[in-house]
Structures are given as structure tokens and as C-alpha cells.
Amino acid sequence: QSVLTQPPSASGTPGQRVTISCSGSSSNIGSNTVNWYQQLPGTAPKLLIYSNNQRPSGVPDRFSGSKSGTSASLAISGLQSEDEADYCCAAWDDSLSGPVFGGGTKLTVL
């Protein structure tokens, strides 16, 4: 059971906009920033969004993040087949004194 809650799956067709939610609590998302990682099949996680809504160099602006209260969202616009991957949210947890992760959302591009 992951500390942060994500839907196990999401799907969309090419060109669509999809959002993935991430729910936490006051000790993690409520008081710290949220990061998102993309894990393509058979590969290591890669940083996609940090500090709630910042994109590392090289990440397309089709990916955006937002946070409100104890929840966060990842939005992917102009969906492409290469976006098919697992997406995982994460945030520092003050009770744990370490990061906590969501269980991951498997995105399927139909």
C-alpha cells in the first residue's frame, strides 16, 4: 500500500489530453512539493516534473504538473504513442523524513 494514491491505469487516444491524479496528506503533499517520474517499459524512472510544475531540460511542454492542497495532477496534452509508460508521483514526507511515492499509473495510448 503506497502512501500516495494514484489510479492504477489511465488511457487516451493520440492527440488527446489526459490527467493523472495523486492524493496525499498534510505531512507530504500538503507541506512539500510534488515530483513526477516517467518509467518506460523495462527502464529506470526518469524525472518528468519537479517542484510541482517545473520541467527538466529536454522534457516537452506537453507535460505539466499542478498541486492544490493535498493533491496533485500530471497533465499530458497532445498524447503520443511514446508516452505509454508508468507515471509515479512523489513528495517528501515530514513524518518519514524521506520521500514517499504513489503506486504508479499505467498509461495506455489506444
Next chain:
Amino acid sequence: EVQLVQSGAEVKKPGESLKISCKGSGYSFTSYWIGWVRQMPGKGLEWMGIVYPSDSDTRYSPSFRGQVTISADTSISTAYLQWSSLKASDTAMYYCARQKSAGGGNLWFDPWGQGTLVTVSS
């Protein structure tokens, strides 16, 4: 290019010991915390702990404290994760990652190593 390169896959028997490694390059290895993350088959990511190579300060998740040892050797820019007695339940992919910070609880992992698959089976 900032890079973390992990040691290769391991197949071990229950009760055996193991030490896997993570070599950093392209940045000042002593200036950033290095974390270890477990991913069991078909499951999500779990934070195990972190080490600050400069002074070997180490923090563990309560779930992993006493189960593993995290360390670093600055002379070869390498962090380690080790077990003294493996169990079948330790079968998983293990990732190292560099922790970056913008202050307070604003922290993230980037980049990640490619992962080390550990299989424990009799």
C-alpha cells in the same frame, strides 16, 4: 553528462550476503545525497535510505533500517547497498538516484541509475 552506473544483475541464495554498487560521474560526487529505491516485481517504488558521501551521514526508512546497510566511498565516487543475509523477499530491482534540493521539503531524484536486479532463490 551526469550519470549513475550500477553493478550488474545478481542471483543469490537465501542467507547469502551481497553488496551492489552505484558509480557517479559528471558531477561532484561528494556534494549530493545518493538514495536507494526498491521496486519489487510489478510494484511501485519504495525509498530505502540515503547517504551523503562527503561525511557518510546515512538515513534509513524505518521499513529498511536494520535490513540493509548503505555506504559510500568518495575515492571512487561509488555508493553501496548491502545485505548480510538475503531473503527471497529481497528479490527486486534496486535503483540508486542522486537527490537534488531547492531547500526544505523541495527535493527530487535526478538522475537515476539503470537499476540492479537482485534475485534470491534456493
